[in-house]
Amino acid sequence: MNEFEIIEHYFKPKLLNNQYVPTLGIGDDAAVISIGEGEELVVSMDTLVEGVHFLRDTSPRDIASKSVLVNLSDMAAMGAAPRWITLSLTLPENNIDWIKEFSSQFNNLAAKYSLSLIGGDLTKGPLSITIQMHGTVPKGRFLCRSGAKPGDLIYVTGELGAAAYTLRYFLNPDKNIEPTKEEIKKLNQPEPRIQAGIVLRDIATSCIDVSDGLFSDLNHILKASNVGAEIKLSNIPYSNSLKKLNKELAIDLALTGGDDYELCFTAPQNMSQSDLKEMIATVEIHYIGKIDQTCSKLNLMDENGKIYKFKSKGYQHF
Amino acid sequence: MNEFEIIEHYFKPKLLNNQYVPTLGIGDDAAVISIGEGEELVVSMDTLVEGVHFLRDTSPRDIASKSVLVNLSDMAAMGAAPRWITLSLTLPENNIDWIKEFSSQFNNLAAKYSLSLIGGDLTKGPLSITIQMHGTVPKGRFLCRSGAKPGDLIYVTGELGAAAYTLRYFLNPDKNIEPTKEEIKKLNQPEPRIQAGIVLRDIATSCIDVSDGLFSDLNHILKASNVGAEIKLSNIPYSNSLKKLNKELAIDLALTGGDDYELCFTAPQNMSQSDLKEMIATVEIHYIGKIDQTCSKLNLMDENGKIYKFKSKGYQHF
Numbered sequence: 001m002n003e004f005e006i007i008e009h010y011f012k013p014k015l016l017n018n019q020y021v022p023t024l025g026i027g028d029d030a031a032v033i034s035i036g037e038g039e040e041l042v043v044s045m046d047t048l049v050e051g052v053h054f055l056r057d058t059s060p061r062d063i064a065s066k067s068v069l070v071n072l073s074d075m076a077a078m079g080a081a082p083r084w085i086t087l088s089l090t091l092p093e094n095n096i097d098w099i100k101e102f103s104s105q106f107n108n109l110a111a112k113y114s115l116s117l118i119g120g121d122l123t124k125g126p127l128s129i130t131i132q133m134h135g136t137v138p139k140g141r142f143l144c145r146s147g148a149k150p151g152d153l154i155y156v157t158g159e160l161g162a163a164a165y166t167l168r169y170f171l172n173p174d175k176n177i178e179p180t181k182e183e184i185k186k187l188n189q190p191e192p193r194i195q196a197g198i199v200l201r202d203i204a205t206s207c208i209d210v211s212d213g214l215f216s217d218l219n220h221i222l223k224a225s226n227v228g229a230e231i232k233l234s235n236i237p238y239s240n241s242l243k244k245l246n247k248e249l250a251i252d253l254a255l256t257g258g259d260d261y262e263l264c265f266t267a268p269q270n271m272s273q274s275d276l277k278e279m280i281a282t283v284e285i286h287y288i289g290k291i292d293q294t295c296s297k298l299n300l301m302d303e304n305g306k307i308y309k310f311k312s313k314g315y316q317h318f
Numbered sequence: 319m320n321e322f323e324i325i326e327h328y329f330k331p332k333l334l335n336n337q338y339v340p341t342l343g344i345g346d347d348a349a350v351i352s353i354g355e356g357e358e359l360v361v362s363m364d365t366l367v368e369g370v371h372f373l374r375d376t377s378p379r380d381i382a383s384k385s386v387l388v389n390l391s392d393m394a395a396m397g398a399a400p401r402w403i404t405l406s407l408t409l410p411e412n413n414i415d416w417i418k419e420f421s422s423q424f425n426n427l428a429a430k431y432s433l434s435l436i437g438g439d440l441t442k443g444p445l446s447i448t449i450q451m452h453g454t455v456p457k458g459r460f461l462c463r464s465g466a467k468p469g470d471l472i473y474v475t476g477e478l479g480a481a482a483y484t485l486r487y488f489l490n491p492d493k494n495i496e497p498t499k500e501e502i503k504k505l506n507q508p509e510p511r512i513q514a515g516i517v518l519r520d521i522a523t524s525c526i527d528v529s530d531g532l533f534s535d536l537n538h539i540l541k542a543s544n545v546g547a548e549i550k551l552s553n554i555p556y557s558n559s560l561k562k563l564n565k566e567l568a569i570d571l572a573l574t575g576g577d578d579y580e581l582c583f584t585a586p587q588n589m590s591q592s593d594l595k596e597m598i599a600t601v602e603i604h605y606i607g608k609i610d611q612t613c614s615k616l617n618l619m620d621e622n623g624k625i626y627k628f629k630s631k632g633y634q635h636f
Binding site: 023024028029030031032033034035037040041042043044045046047049050051052053073074075077078080084086088090118119120121123124125126128130132133134135137139142144145208209224 | 368402406453527
């Protein structure tokens with residue numbers, strides 16, 4: 001099969017029958033999309049490289065999941081509803097089995113999240129996947145990193161650390177700390193918090209998805225909002241798996257391990273926690289700390305009320 | 319410099335002061351853009367991989383040019399005005415000199431074509447560049463590959479073959495056929511036909527940019543439009559450089575070499591060539607043949623009126 005036949009056979013979309021169908025989709029020099037009145041377009045882009053973002057023996061199915069889901073997680077962080085996707089696939093060889101498995105899962109997820117694949121590129125080279133996603137949000141109601149104010153409470157969805165725990169096991173296998181199926185799923189097929197993001201449009205004062213680790217990502221909120229924060233280590237929703245590890249390592253993985261794809265957001269103090277929990281019904285939320293005026297400073301407090309320090313600062317590419 | 323500092327220092331945009339400024343640009347999980355009423359969004363995506371789309375010793379400046387210009391060429395083929403760009407840069411190492419030179423040319427081109435860089439990704443891995451571009455076009459007036467009708471005349475802008483000629487020289491250096499500066503520029507810094515595309519919105523019945531070679535790309539128009547065509551080899555605007563080669567090789571490079579980034583379009587027969595030439599003032603156009611009813615069949619006619627055959631069929635990745 002050549003380039004064009006692969007696109008035609010495996011990626012030509014089963015077009016969705018709703019108002020968000022593109023005017024012109026796959027198969028031309030570019031796609032054309034119409035945007036309804038009163039809506040804004042939210043645009044994200046993420047690249048996954050073999051050996052960097054996923055291990056060399058990761059299945060095509062898991063690679064497809066992760067590449068779509070990290071972009072969905074960006075949409076969630078913006079409060080956007082996902083609409084269209086473009087895919088640039090770089091493959092070392094024309095391996096039809098690989099493409100079959102990848103495209104099958106890719107198309108499943110596109111259908112699950114009502115996404116139309118509208119275009120992209122297929123090239124030869126070291127395995128990497130770039131996905132660019134479009135979402136929509138009613139005008140002026142998107143979430144972003146700036147906007148947190150002193151006094152706001154800081155929350156995080158779900159639990160932290162399971163993906164980092166699993167990755168660590170894959171890199172240094174040890175029978176005593178073998179991850180469960182659920183923990184492996186947190187690494188390879190994270191659940192994007194789309195519904196939570198949409199509910200948060202009118203509640204959160206700032207929001208980010210936790211991809212590099214809570215410590216690093218919350219710092220992005222503080223920098224963008226020009227505020228500081230104090231969080232209590234005892235409030236962090238540690239994944240159950242971390243209980244098998246020593247405390248320092250558990251804190252390290254939960255706060256700097258990354259790949260959680262949970263949402264970290266701030267909400268005004270007068271918004272009650274129980275109301276918040278009721279509104280965000282699709283995932284547990286956890287109060288972890290408070291925004292203050294100490295510009296860009298993030299203090300982690302241990303159980304004795306002392307500032308906790310660790311060396312790692314979240315994953316940085318360079 | 320870490321990932322965030324590189325983005326901040328080299329890619330944080332000097333925002334354009336017009337109605338197409340994004341609502342939210344670089345530095346959040348995604349960008350937000352507002353689309354004016356009566357406009358459609360045109361979305362393209364292209365990946366360039368070292369050793370596949372450009373040679374290993376290509377300068378960062380030329381890589382930046384090519385990665386932006388191939389997407390601008392997609393915009394031209396759609397009749398779109400370029401507006402926003404997202405960049406995913408995958409680099410093997412944190413080489414600040416490389417980034418400095420790449421970003422300098424990237425930002426020059428963004429300014430030249432009124433493009434706002436609104437987001438992207440920076441990751442570690444084998445050198446590759448994925449660019450995703452957004453353009454706008456008045457509702458319903460975009461160009462595409464389908465729409466050519468029997469009787470329509472086929473045109474191509476500029477000249478063909480210089481990029482393929484230069485690439486061939488770089489791969490097999492031979493002093494007798496050393497390319498000129500102009501010919502090297504055709505390979506490394508092709509000129510996108512944006513203005514021609516915009517003029518063609520209300521004229522062309524179909525349009526494509528010549529990236530894989532005229533033979534392959536015109537075939538895409540025929541397939542999408544469900545028509546056939548006959549073109550005369552003597553009408554092809556061969557680049558001057560090709561005169562140094564034997565005839566068969568010259569035809570091969572001009573028709574299947576690719577990387578020309580000219581536009582190939584069809585226009586109704588009653589549209590006079592001189593009117594067309596006057597309207598498309600920014601680049602020469604050349605009449606090369608005629609659309610007919612022989613479904614998807616493309617006949618190349620030699621000077622004796624016989625069908626010409628060659629083996630190559632344009633560049634295919636797999």
